[in-house]
Amino acid sequence: MKKSAANKESAATEKSAASGKTPAKKKSAAKSKTPATKKSAVKKPAASAKTSAAQKTASAKKDAPLKRQAPAKKPAVAPKKAAAAVKGVAPAKTVAPKPPRGESRTALVRRARRIDRELAEVYPYAHPELDFENPFQLVVATVLSAQTTDLRVNQTTPALFAKYPTPEDLAAAVPEEVEEILRPTGFFRAKTKSVIGLSKALTEDFGGEVPGRLEDLVKLPGVGRKTAFVVLGNAFGRPGITVDTHFQRLVRRWRWTEETDPDKIEAAVGALFPKSDWTDLSHHVIWHGRRICHARKPACGACPVAPLCPAFGEGETDPEKARKLLKYEKGGFPGQRLKPPQAYLDAGGRPAPPLGAG
Incomplete structure (x- = not known):
């Protein structure tokens, strides 16, 4: 019995094999079970790989514009700083007593x-x-004005220039006599040495004439840049501070x-x-x-x-x-007597020029 059943089963198998139905079912079953499972198993990692790749691409795209925009940020910040500086300066244009440090x-x-x-x-x-009448008198008076007032100098120079009107005369003067004249101006010994020295330099190096160049003036004894610019600006009409x-x-x-x-x-x-x-x-x-x-x-x-x-x-x-x-x-x-300070103020309380002033 068993043998006949086995034979029947084998015969059925052979018949089905001949017809090609069973192998098709097995193949479909195999495809539906094992390969499908493998495919699904493979697809999941692929999806995650695609997702990660997409994320990387998206992040790269996000990063790319930031890198391109980085240089554009510099001009965007500059106007803010400029605006801040302008705001800080605004009080200086008003009547504020103390303008900002960031002017x-x-x-x-x-x-x-x-x-x-x-x-x-x-x-x-x-x-x-x-007071002066020529460049020589101006350079001497300016040297004498150190550590004293112009008023004191103006009170002293008339006697000096009356006795020594030219550089040649002052260059040959007796120092003690000059000191006596310059005594009221203070530091009269040093000033005497300076005015006699510069007079000798003018006589020996510049033909008795005051030079009109800064580099020449500062070589004279007692003459610095300040004195030189006074002489250049007021005796020669050349600008100086x-x-x-x-x-x-x-x-x-x-x-x-x-x-x-x-x-x-x-x-x-x-x-x-x-x-x-x-x-x-x-x-x-x-x-x-x-x-x-x-x-x-x-x-x-x-x-x-x-x-x-x-x-x-x-x-x-x-x-x-x-x-x-x-x-x-x-x-x-000039040409006026001394008046109280109030006399030099206008109706608004500002110092006003005196009558007859040029």
Whole structure:
């Protein structure tokens, strides 16, 4: 029985094999089970690989624009900094007594030139306050003005030039006699040595004439850049900045420069103004320093440039008290008698030029 059943089964198998049905079913079954499983197993990693690749591509795309935009960020930041600087400068254009520390170069130039324009209106008659008739007298008077007032020099030079009118005369003078004349100016021995020395140099090296070049003037005994620029600007009409004690004090108060060396101050301030303005600028600043913006007690309340001054408040700010601090040398302005300070103020409380001033 078993054998017949087995034979039947084998016969059925052979028959089905001959017809080709069973192998097809097995093949489909095999494909449906084992290969399908493998395919599904393989597809999952492929999907994850594609996903990771896509993520990398997306991240690369995101990174790419950032790298391209990196250079574009620099100009985007610059306007913000520029705007911040402009905002910081704004108070300097108003009447704020103290402009910001971050004042731009352009704002500084504008403020400095505005101060000079204001002073030009207050002191239209500003000029060298030393009396002289020729370049020789001017260079000698300027040397004598060190450590004393122009008024004292003007009181001394008439006797000196009356006795020694030319460089040749002063070069041959007896030092003791010159010292006696110059005694009221202070440091008379050193000044005597300087004026006799420069007179000899003028006689021996320049034919008795004062040279009109800076490099020649500074070679004369007792003549530095300050004295040379006084002579060049006022005797030869060549622009120059005179950095005396008043000039140094005021330009630092106005924060035109923080330099302390006279040569560096000259260069820094000269860069703020046209060269043609240098000589008049020096007169305006020096006159203002002598009359209102004093070293110890500046008359801030009577100052015409107070709204533009970062140092406003260092002196007396009350207008009435400030007016009492105004100083004018004995003799007042040219051709005028000495008047009380109030006489030099206009209706608005500003220093006004005296009548008849040129």
